[in-house]
Amino acid sequence: MDERGIWEKIADKLRSKSLWMLHYCTGCGAMELPPTMTSRFDMERFGMGPMATPRQADILFITGYLNTKTLRRVIYTYEKMADPKYVIGFGSCTLNGGIYYDSYGTINKLDYYLPVDLYIAGCMPRPEALLEAFNELMRMIRNGEANGWKKYKENYEWYKNNQLRSLGEVYVHDEFHE
Amino acid sequence: MTNSMNEVINNVKNIASQVVINEIDEREIKLELNEKEVINVLSYLKGNGFSHLSLMTVVDWIAENKFEIVYILFSWETGNKIIVSTKIDRKEAKFVTIKHLWPTARFYEREIHEFFGIEFKGNDDMKPLFLEIWDDIPPLRKDFDPLEYSKKKFPDREYEKDVIHEAKIIRGDING
Numbered sequence: 001m002d003e004r005g006i007w008e009k010i011a012d013k014l015r016s017k018s019l020w021m022l023h024y025c026t027g028c029g030a031m032e033l034p035p036t037m038t039s040r041f042d043m044e045r046f047g048m049g050p051m052a053t054p055r056q057a058d059i060l061f062i063t064g065y066l067n068t069k070t071l072r073r074v075i076y077t078y079e080k081m082a083d084p085k086y087v088i089g090f091g092s093c094t095l096n097g098g099i100y101y102d103s104y105g106t107i108n109k110l111d112y113y114l115p116v117d118l119y120i121a122g123c124m125p126r127p128e129a130l131l132e133a134f135n136e137l138m139r140m141i142r143n144g145e146a147n148g149w150k151k152y153k154e155n156y157e158w159y160k161n162n163q164l165r166s167l168g169e170v171y172v173h174d175e176f177h178e
Numbered sequence: 179m180t181n182s183m184n185e186v187i188n189n190v191k192n193i194a195s196q197v198v199i200n201e202i203d204e205r206e207i208k209l210e211l212n213e214k215e216v217i218n219v220l221s222y223l224k225g226n227g228f229s230h231l232s233l234m235t236v237v238d239w240i241a242e243n244k245f246e247i248v249y250i251l252f253s254w255e256t257g258n259k260i261i262v263s264t265k266i267d268r269k270e271a272k273f274v275t276i277k278h279l280w281p282t283a284r285f286y287e288r289e290i291h292e293f294f295g296i297e298f299k300g301n302d303d304m305k306p307l308f309l310e311i312w313d314d315i316p317p318l319r320k321d322f323d324p325l326e327y328s329k330k331k332f333p334d335r336e337y338e339k340d341v342i343h344e345a346k347i348i349r350g351d352i353n354g
Contacts, residue, residue: 069308096334096335101334102324102328104314104324104331105317106332108334109335173310
């Protein structure tokens with residue numbers, strides 16, 4: 001753990017109070033987000049809100065299963081996000097593949113491809129588990145423990161090699177990217 | 179079976195020399211046809227009420243060494259459903275397109291080409307539809323092993339067994 005200066009500590013405190021999460025939902029776990037956002041659980045009382053664009057967002061949710069096809073777009077999106085950025089892996093699919101562990105298209109282990117700050121286990125985790133995870137993430141940011149984005153920069157070669165092994169190439173070929 | 183269905187079946191028997199008829203339901207029937215007579219029967223059915231192609235798909239009968247191509251047709255006038263199927267050789271997986279009868283079949287054929295490796299003569303649009311940079315045999319064939327592929331491409335997590343923790347659960351020190 002590197003030593004943080006006083007300004008960095010203040011900045012981390014402020015960062016933990018204003019988190020914007022990217023509105024990009026990859027799997028069935030995204031179903032748990034609307035009840036978390038709306039009046040019953042009301043995520044905004046923690047200072048969190050949905051954000052439409054990656055460049056303004058802080059948190060990337062990987063909700064549930066992730067295909068090779070989606071992973072390419074997710075890596076694009078993650079690399080577009082500004083520092084500091086945090087990744088939450090949601091559901092058992094991101095941990096070990098879940099019920100899709102033997103699928104030809106579903107990746108089994110998210111932290112081989114992107115640095116994951118926090119995992120929420122289960123299929124599916126309830127909104128309460130989500131709020132618990134948000135609180136934990138805020139605590140980690142305040143203590144300077146959520147530094148996956150630094151790890152991604154330091155171990156970029158390792159992440160890139162894993163991405164290339166599973167995806168062939170990360171470049172997206174379709175009518176929107178050519 | 180309804181009267182309109184009987185009429186259609188009698189006409190199909192005239193068109194096709196070999197046809198096996200399975201009655202599934204009052205309004206649902208399956209016709210197993212010879213490879214060469216499928217297109218005739220399909221074009222007859224299309225002209226006689228069954229204008230809607232609900233689904234086109236393939237079943238892999240690996241023990242018989244056959245691919246079964248299945249067309250599901252629906253009639254909006256009578257509500258009847260006809261399943262037309264034919265078996266082709268698995269080694270030489272080739273069939274003719276029905277793009278001229280139903281333009282939507284173009285995408286079904288693209289999908290079948292991608293997931294089963296069957297070529298359709300007359301359909302020149304055989305770009306991959308869903309998979310990106312696929313490097314193995316088509317994934318929905320029965321001889322494709324998804325677990326092996328998954329292990330090769332997406333390494334699994336290795337768990338270490340925590341013996342002390344388990345012993346504590348067994349002794350009742352902590353709740354498991």
